Amino acid sequence: MLFLARMDVTFPDSMSDEAKAELMAREKEYSGNLQAEGRMRDIWRVVGEYANYSVYDVADNDELHTILSGFPMYPYMSISVTPLAKHPNAIK
Template sequence: MLFHVRMNVNLPHDLPAAETADILAREKAYSQELQKSGKWRHIWRIAGQYANYSVFDVPDNTQLHEILSGLPLFKFMDIEVTPLLRHPSAIREDDT
């Protein structure tokens, strides 16, 4: 099942630089592994914001919740999730 996810990151300004660097490094490694596995299919930066739009391909909302709550930046994020279904007028058969 596909999910459209908007993630807004709100890092505290007083977070120590070393802690910020560690969280960001872990976040990058975790997200890239999910991308390699095919679970995190797309990620786009939103211009001018510390935010992204992403598409996840997972069996259900339980697995999506597990993935999102495992993000090192999770406690600093506002997340909006929209489940996606194939549109009946879509012409690409390979993008379900």
């Protein structure tokens, strides 16, 4: 199943730069592994925001929930998910 997820990140003002850097490094490794496994098909930055759109190819809602809640930045994310279906006009 394909899902489009938008993730917006908001760190608390009280978080240190070191803590943010550590989370960012863990996040990069986690998302890199998902991409290498093919479960995260794509990731796109939203211009001018600390946000992204990602496309996930997973078995079901439960797998997606497990993936999303596993992100190191999950406690600081607002996530919206849209299930995707093939469009009849798609040429691929």
